Amino acid sequence: MPIRLLIIRGALGLVGLLFAHAALAADDPLPAWNDGATKQAIIGFVRKVTNKDGPDYVPPGERIAVFDNDGTLWGEQPVYFQLLFAIDRVKALADKHPEWKTKQPFKAVLEDDKEALVATGKQGLVELIMASHAGNTPEEFQAIVTDWLKTAKHSRFERPYTELVYQPMLELLAYLRANGFKTFIVSGGGIEFVRAWSERVYGIPPEQVVGSSIKTEYAVRDGKPAVLRLPEMNFIDDKAGKPVGINQHIGRRPIAAFGNSDGDFEMLEWSTAGEGARLGVIVHHTDEAREYAYDRKSHIGQLQKGLDQAAEKGWVVVDMKNDWKQVFPQANQ
């Protein structure tokens, strides 16, 4: 064979290889996940429940997947992003509340005194949330959250919080939806706080967000009918509250549940104890370099029971460091 032809054949072979690789990448629904047991477990589950001829087939309407938010879909360190919002909100409202200068937990917030804030305990945090979240309509509150998200940035990553969502989880949401799943957020965080941006960021509409809430009342205010947010807790969507919230909002048991902390334990337990194929996934934060590493002893997102019982319950534990090719969206991480 003339050498010129050999070169052409070689070049064509290379082009062929490149195309095959491109095709493979295009076929991969989860490119930010490294190949391995974790990715295979997820894909295997989806194939099982969507296989019409298989024993584990689930009709589309019953393909309910629930996702915790903090630590599962976006970050939660060094402190819940919603708490940072509450703190900024208290500062923004301080002029209208001169009494806050001498009253805890507001005094601590205004003086940037973390120790004093922590000392006010759970009651202090609840008061902070009430004061910073109530007294408006859901539409007004969501507009405030949207504005805050435009300028607030994470102290370590120096990026807006809505960019600190996990790229592999965004792919997973899209992959499940492409396979006939309906995706829901089931967050310990505030339902209206998450609704303000869940559709834009996750493609999850407000009616598919379950979360903690304060009470509301309906009133005609200045001649305008409105729902008003009150400084009173309504529902805590955490731990055993998650199955309760899911049943209240969704009305059927999910077949797939994704969490990262023991606050998600009951949600995973209930979801995966149903009949037929089930998928329970725990995102384990093992990546100090690209994000954070924390579990059993963390003050936020504590994960203990979940790690202890995952194997026995058949839950998949995502090792963030090894299972994720990429953590946050875009290349500039």
Next chain:
Amino acid sequence: MPIRLLIIRGALGLVGLLFAHAALAADDPLPAWNDGATKQAIIGFVRKVTNKDGPDYVPPGERIAVFDNDGTLWGEQPVYFQLLFAIDRVKALADKHPEWKTKQPFKAVLEDDKEALVATGKQGLVELIMASHAGNTPEEFQAIVTDWLKTAKHSRFERPYTELVYQPMLELLAYLRANGFKTFIVSGGGIEFVRAWSERVYGIPPEQVVGSSIKTEYAVRDGKPAVLRLPEMNFIDDKAGKPVGINQHIGRRPIAAFGNSDGDFEMLEWSTAGEGARLGVIVHHTDEAREYAYDRKSHIGQLQKGLDQAAEKGWVVVDMKNDWKQVFPQANQ
């Protein structure tokens, strides 16, 4: 023109007319509605909000339509169907509760003593609902409701209750969905009671049902994780509770609301007070022959404020007798 040709032309004209009429019927999305102002108001609204080039265009995700159930989608006379379920349920459980023989409101139910039952008042009804609805999981409860619906029949129409849904409203639900609307039920009735059959009968999945509810708790029972229904009220989805329930579950203000009683007043008021094109519809029961005629003085489905303020608020009042060609599905009404 030869007479033969004239005949042919005439015949062709007739055929043309017949075809035109058939095409018209096929194009009619609401065949059980008589032509007139009511039907035109509904169709006109849908055309406006779906017209991409018009000033009233609403993107699909925001096309939220809410429907009351009792008296709007199915019947509610001579008494709420769910109360008849509760009564049958108490009778079915009586063997396990010998104390009911001497205790109100159960004694009244077991003795078919309507007067004594009414005399127990609201508290009596609440106790009846608690005793007949709690003590099981949502799955178990829905199975009980499903079983009941298979045999229970309406005293006057002698048809199962799920056949006493309004054909024009079924068409309306389908028409709205075909135009990108997401349809929700917002019922004063029990959320789990309606969820047991809403998908089968209305095409509305459990997660799109809002309703009154009893409290639930999560527990591991006999080694099985379960949500358990408790004999304690959680939420009353009626009157001013409807906008609250809608906000809690849906998280955005509907652009169309359908009701039949003053229990729906606030839902219609809030929905139609939003910006842009809005549709508020009241089903007025005016048809004693085919169904029932009742409004201002009815003990069930009382409609007073709604009739008084419909014109001022721009709400469409459906005159069941004149606007509906057909009331219930199938021809044997």
